[in-house]
Amino acid sequence: MRLPSEEEFNEWKTLYVTQYVGHLLNKKRETLRQDWEGGSFTDYTQEGTVLVNVGNMGTCKGYAFVADLAYDDLLTEIDDGKQVGIGPAGGSSVD
Numbered sequence: 410m411r412l413p414s415e416e417e418f419n420e421w422k423t424l425y426v427t428q429y430v431g432h433l434l435n436k437k438r439e440t441l442r443q444d445w446e447g448g449s450f451t452d453y454t455q456e457g458t459v460l461v462n463v464g465n466m467g468t469c470k471g472y473a474f475v476a477d478l479a480y481d482d483l484l485t486e487i488d489d490g491k492q493v494g495i496g497p498a499g500g501s502s503v504d
Contacts, residue, residue, distance in 0.1 A: 418480045434476035441469050 413421070421427055444450065450465055452458040474482075 412483070415480045418483060431476045434472040438469050438472045438476070441465055441472075 445462070445465065450458065450461045452461050
């Protein structure tokens with residue numbers, strides 16, 4: 410599978426469905442944040458709390474990666490179907 414051109418990528422980003430999916434992902438990120446603030450990720454043990462929080466942080470970062478995907482991010486992930494790099498550590502920002 411070939412890498413989309415920057416023009417194709419930018420066109421995809423303007424599609425209603427793409428924007429709607431981004432909106433849904435951002436809503437899910439916000440829900441996770443609110444759940445965290447409310448203490449929903451606290452377990453009976455310290456280890457359990459750490460595991461629950463780490464798992465949800467990963468989920469939140471995944472939502473952020475897809476919702477905030479830029480063409481340059483795509484280039485660091487894919488080159489003619491092969492992964493070429495993961496970009497800088499913590500590249501997906503979770504506000």
